[in-house]
Amino acid sequence: MKKRIAILGSTGSIGTQALEVIEANPESFELEVLTANHNAKLLIAQALAYKPNAVVIANEALYDEVFDALDPHDIKVYAGANALNSIVEMETVDLVLTAMVGYAGLQPTIRAIQAGKTIALANKETLVVAGELISKLAREKGVNIYPVDSEHSAIFQCLAGEFHNPIEKIILTASGGPFRGKDKAFLETVTKAQALKHPNWSMGAKITIDSASLMNKGLEVIEAKWLFGLRQDQIEVVVHPQSIVHSLVQFEDGSMKAQMGLPDMKLPIQYAMGYPNRLKSDFPRFDFRNFSQLTFEQPDLETFRNLQLAYDALAKGGNAPCVLNAANEIAVAAFLNDEIGFLQMPDLIESCLAKVAYIAQPSLEDYVQTDAETRRLAEEFI
Template sequence: MKKLSILGATGSIGTQTLDVIRKSNGQLKLVGVTANTSVEKVIQIIEEFDPSYVAMMDGKSADKIADYCKQNNRKIQIYDGIEGLNKIASIDEIDIVVTSVVGMIGLEPTIKAIEAKKDIALANKETLVVAGQLVMKAAREHNVKILPVDSEHGAISQCLKGNDKKALRKIILTASGGPFRGKITEELNNIKVEDALKHPKWNMGRKITIDSATLMNKGLEVIEAHWLFDCDYDNIQVLVHPQSIIHSMVEYIDGSIIAQLGAQDMRLPIQYAVNYEERNGLMADTIDFYEISKLTFEKPDLDTFKCLKLAFKAGKMGGLMPTILNGANEAAVDLFLNKKIGFLQIPEIIEKCMEVFRGEVRKELNLDNIIDLDRRVKKYVKEKIV
């Protein structure tokens, strides 16, 4: 039996991880969970999975969970705040941590989990985007596996398996194109939040869905792929594939291309990550090739969807520039979701922040500087731009 903690158990990836545990026939055991304020959902998780540890980011929510446990005679250790996340990430008895919280909040507990020698099933993009060098170095030092949960990176890891990494020529990241694929800039002037949240293929959280609409999600995945697979940015290609059947591909030096195909169901890469080295039972519908009429591919429009271009630029600049990119994007997406800015202002704000904070890029790359710069970028967006 493999024992798990889930950071962000009530979000999209967290709830799908719970479904993987349900269908694992006892091979997976949930030991620790974290959430923000979703008290009722956490109580449901407690009733079904009986974890030993729970952490809530919100202190009042943690008190409510503690009251519930006392009234129902449940002996669960309750924590709160970032210290609680760090605790759930480094519990002695767990084998693997599923990091599915959204945003920079996931960085510190991921580092703590690595230092505690826990394997990481990584769904928190920001961790590698802003601190890929630190995280991968720590993983090597502590002999920890970083197992990607993203369907694209999970696909790449499967395509690379059993092959000499030196023979890799190119990584090909596929993208659905989001809800506005094929539109030109002028057509995006009056985009509403509700329209941007209608992803054509995937059911995801609000922030990542907006990132998919701007193609920033793919940009963040490019930076992730650079660190996960030690691949130069010039050897990472983004390919729009509207059917989302091919989850990603790798090309080798002899011209051979290996692709991973599967249903549009995040439980597949989650299951592969948490059961690494083994394949478990069927989690989703299989593909019927008789029913697939065609698979198509397009070049991404970097002029209309500037976020992808900005992500490549930030990744190539390195240092703390990805921190600036990510912090500005998180702040801008939050403003858009709260209807304070327009859709096309998201890349404008990111580009502005990359210019304003450019002088910070070569500061020492450490956790304190990353967290401080992220805070200052978000403060700048909030106070100077809106």
């Protein structure tokens, strides 16, 4: 039977590529729901092209525009955060792809898990902010969470058939971004235009800046803990500029497994949506003859402090990762708005980690309050 898909964040990089996967596999997938935050024009175009059952535009001011365009085509239109949270509970949805950016993905993901929906998780911030809460809820509801991030998908693929074998450690690979090998003197004056030129991947602005600062890898370290039930000392990061080895698992006998391929997010998207089946694709194939060498090096934690801050927040636990994420979201937005420099982002994050009250065992309400308090302090810093 076809899997009926809801895409949260369909106008972003992951969402648009997920639609391509659905279009290429009509015998496997059926589109039920599309959602977007502000991009009404693209949401309308997607809905007219793919004919979902319903769409949600989070920005309520854009409701009339979307409704007028889609109602004549018998596509239901809803607006606002409450609609976003409710739409994932539709009986006609089997799998929810959470491709929203940032903290905004937390509440809809919780509601989808509570409704018993399978989750294809591209919104890493959900597990960064509230990993313990999400993991516990998923266990209670018997819900599977399949990772979409290329690195976590690689780990997941390497573990296929190995779930009974204990992991010694995992190694998350990082491209190093556009500033690999640069020192602090160079980073003092980099511009957002430079930071947005990722060497290997085509992504949205926020995640591209996170990649340049290595915060993206820090968030992935925290996400990996909850996805795979690991200790911090079992999660290692290595810089791999070619982005061919997407990540590795080392088992207790010392053997290592790696998942490899060209940088293409459609592969992990399709793997998560199609699991446990590998669906045939026409994605470009890796050819060893085109790569004379694959290289690996240690990340520079002193220059790229965000990765170290993420490790520190993971070690502290409680609401510290929530603080890290909220402060980073404000820092990235400020950098993109030319309000702070590249090296001021870790300064802002470190300041918030020091100032926000620590809660060892936070509830959902604690996470909500921590997020709000951190954003207030971050704005003051700016």
